[in-house]
Amino acid sequence: MAVDYLYPDYEIIRNYDRCIACRVCERQCANEAHEYLEDSNKLVSDDAKCVNCHRCVSLCPTRALKIVKTDHTFKENVNWSGKSIKEIYKQANSGGVLLSSMGNPENYPVYFDKILLNASQVTNPPIDPLREPMETKVFLGAKKVKIERDENGRLKKNLTPHVVLSMPIMFSAMSYGSISYNAHESLARAATEMGILYNTGEGGLHEDFYKYGPNTIVQVASGRFGVHKEYLNSAAAIEIKMGQGAKPGIGGHLPGKKIVGDISKTRMIPEGSDAISPAPHHDIYSIEDLRQLVYSLKEATGYTKPVIVKIAAVHNVSAIASGIARSGADIISIDGFRGGTGAAPTRIRDNVGIPIELALASVDKRLRDEGIRDNVSIVVGGSIRSSADIVKAVALGADCVYIGTAALLALGCHLCRTCQTGKCNWGIATQRADLVKRLNPNMGYKRLVNLLTAWQHEIKEMMGGMGINSIESLKGNRLMLRGVGLNEKELEILGIKYAGE
Amino acid sequence: MKRVYVNEKWCLGCHLCEYYCAFASSNEKDMVKALKDSKINPKIKIEETDGINFAVSCRHCNVPLCVKGCITGALTKKDDGVVTIDKDRCIGCYTCILSCPFGAVSPSSEGVIQKCELCIKTNNGTPQCVAGCPNSAIVFEERGE
Numbered sequence: 001m002a003v004d005y006l007y008p009d010y011e012i013i014r015n016y017d018r019c020i021a022c023r024v025c026e027r028q029c030a031n032e033a034h035e036y037l038e039d040s041n042k043l044v045s046d047d048a049k050c051v052n053c054h055r056c057v058s059l060c061p062t063r064a065l066k067i068v069k070t071d072h073t074f075k076e077n078v079n080w081s082g083k084s085i086k087e088i089y090k091q092a093n094s095g096g097v098l099l100s101s102m103g104n105p106e107n108y109p110v111y112f113d114k115i116l117l118n119a120s121q122v123t124n125p126p127i128d129p130l131r132e133p134m135e136t137k138v139f140l141g142a143k144k145v146k147i148e149r150d151e152n153g154r155l156k157k158n159l160t161p162h163v164v165l166s167m168p169i170m171f172s173a174m175s176y177g178s179i180s181y182n183a184h185e186s187l188a189r190a191a192t193e194m195g196i197l198y199n200t201g202e203g204g205l206h207e208d209f210y211k212y213g214p215n216t217i218v219q220v221a222s223g224r225f226g227v228h229k230e231y232l233n234s235a236a237a238i239e240i241k242m243g244q245g246a247k248p249g250i251g252g253h254l255p256g257k258k259i260v261g262d263i264s265k266t267r268m269i270p271e272g273s274d275a276i277s278p279a280p281h282h283d284i285y286s287i288e289d290l291r292q293l294v295y296s297l298k299e300a301t302g303y304t305k306p307v308i309v310k311i312a313a314v315h316n317v318s319a320i321a322s323g324i325a326r327s328g329a330d331i332i333s334i335d336g337f338r339g340g341t342g343a344a345p346t347r348i349r350d351n352v353g354i355p356i357e358l359a360l361a362s363v364d365k366r367l368r369d370e371g372i373r374d375n376v377s378i379v380v381g382g383s384i385r386s387s388a389d390i391v392k393a394v395a396l397g398a399d400c401v402y403i404g405t406a407a408l409l410a411l412g413c414h415l416c417r418t419c420q421t422g423k424c425n426w427g428i429a430t431q432r433a434d435l436v437k438r439l440n441p442n443m444g445y446k447r448l449v450n451l452l453t454a455w456q457h458e459i460k461e462m463m464g465g466m467g468i469n470s471i472e473s474l475k476g477n478r479l480m481l482r483g484v485g486l487n488e489k490e491l492e493i494l495g496i497k498y499a500g501e
Numbered sequence: 502m503k504r505v506y507v508n509e510k511w512c513l514g515c516h517l518c519e520y521y522c523a524f525a526s527s528n529e530k531d532m533v534k535a536l537k538d539s540k541i542n543p544k545i546k547i548e549e550t551d552g553i554n555f556a557v558s559c560r561h562c563n564v565p566l567c568v569k570g571c572i573t574g575a576l577t578k579k580d581d582g583v584v585t586i587d588k589d590r591c592i593g594c595y596t597c598i599l600s601c602p603f604g605a606v607s608p609s610s611e612g613v614i615q616k617c618e619l620c621i622k623t624n625n626g627t628p629q630c631v632a633g634c635p636n637s638a639i640v641f642e643e644r645g646e
Binding site: 022023024058434 | 511533636
């Protein structure tokens with residue numbers, strides 16, 4: 001047997017004084033980290049198999065289990081961290097590209113945490129959202145620059161199609177295939193109940209979910225999986241995916257073994273064939289080409305639905321956004337480098353792209369400077385972690401945010417970052433029937449509704465504190481923001497003042 | 502009446518209901534003290550085969566065959582519909598075990614029989630299998646007779 005250079009990252013600590021040997025840990029671990037020893041009526045664990053997803057910890061009825069980070073260490077130094085050493089061992093072992101899941105976990109600045117919100121005192125009274133009306137409704141789509149009236153002086157109804165949301169939040173694109181049927185159902189039902197939208201991702205739309213169409217964004221990505229006329233027409237909006245924050249410049253690859261049954265049917269590809277999304281759209285090499293796809297989709301849906309163009313936040317994001325705003329798209333969606341994924345090459349995820357806060361601020365400014373900000377709405381995603389992040393994003397110029405990881409956390413995800421194995425113990429990022437059933441959508445959708453309800457309350461509280469009673473008045477209102485621990489350049493790009501100024 | 506229903510679609514076969522049932526019958530405050538180093542004999546039991554799991558417990562039938570067959574009157578259907586057992590009257594003849602079509606009556610460790618009584622004697626009628634089910638596969642609800 002070859003020498004194993006790697007020591008497990010986590011250790012499973014079992015308190016034998018509390019363990020009643022009910023075996024729920026053993027039964028619930030898809031990684032088979034726990035084993036029951038019949039002769040001694042005892043459970044033992046293999047740390048090497050543990051991914052730290054907490055399924056066993058959460059279900060253990062006597063709280064006999066906990067997972068700790070191992071204190072085993074390499075002789076590491078500042079330059080050669082344990083992580084770097086470990087990754088070299090892994091690659092020397094496998095010869096392969098390292099794969100990772102979820103968003104960029106590295107130690108880059110989180111600008112949302114360096115921005116503080118304002119509140120009213122004395123001269124401009126705050127508003128109590130429990131006593132006074134407070135509006136969080138959002139309209140996404142191109143806005144008319146001026147009001148036009150007909151010969152009778154009546155308002156001309158010449159507004160292009162819009163999306164109406166009860167609050168500035170949507171569920172970001174996660175395909176059926178990358179996440180389970182039950183996860184999709186939970187998202188669709190929660191979006192419907194709360195009056196927001198969820199996004200199919202590029203895996204097509206399962207026939208059972210057409211009924212949630214008015215609360216669905218259908219995606220058209222480079223693989224064009226599952227795209228047909230009914231699909232486009234079933235939705236409230238159509239999104240062209242040009243890029244993804246977790247892996248800008250990279251396509252996707254759903255392995256053939258996951259293309260089974262309904263997934264094959266929904267994606268419209270044969271069972272067992274790999275679903276490969278190319279890195280580029282092979283028919284888009286310019287803004288003019290993008291414009292053709294935007295109008296093809298509008299034509300196919302009779303100009304009844306807004307078209308979103310989603311890009312990853314990269315270096316020239318503001319110039320790219322300026323092009324998109326002229327392409328006929330109604331909404332631009334920007335995905336920051338912390339954005340999640342079911343699987344991405346580790347080096348890409350951890351080293352490519354820029355922070356969403358900077359991308360958003362520069363895009364908003366560029367579009368305003370060019371006088372085309374009203375052509376489009378801006379949606380941002382890529383690690384929106386709380387309602388405070390949403391308020392800050394809106395004040396930086398966003399019309400709305402996408403939440404993906406936060407929504408999955410509400411469904412039970414524990415950010416163990418092993419989606420790529422397909423053995424999600426929480427029934428989210430898996431297609432194994434016995435695991436999928438662990439996510440009961442009746443419970444899942446309720447948890448999502450709870451999260452959104454809580455965040456809406458918090459958004460209202462924060463707005464009220466600032467003396468603002470409508471989310472529209474907060475949009476691009478950078479005077480409500482102050483920076484801490486930021487340098488001149490960062491403040492300039494964010495377009496905000498330093499705290500105390 | 503409100504009954505315990507199990508939805509096979511959401512039952513994970515985790516067996517937690519069995520342990521919460523055994524704990525509920527133990528009259529202990531701490532689950533560890535109640536169940537440590539003991540073999541449980543719960544009134545709800547998971548039946549499983551080929552990836553199908555289903556928790557089985559008393560249906561509290563409208564016409565309960567166990568009550569009909571009981572030779573000492575130990576089993577009765579109360580006014581609220583709950584089929585209960587009077588352990589002092591039970592002689593352990595097991596006629597009820599033979600007559601229950603669901604296999605929901607079983608011998609108890611005290612030599613008489615045991616069956617689900619919807620936790621009316623232990624937890625004020627809040628079935629603990631329902632409270633402890635992690636996937637809402639077991640529900641306690643009114644579905645008509």
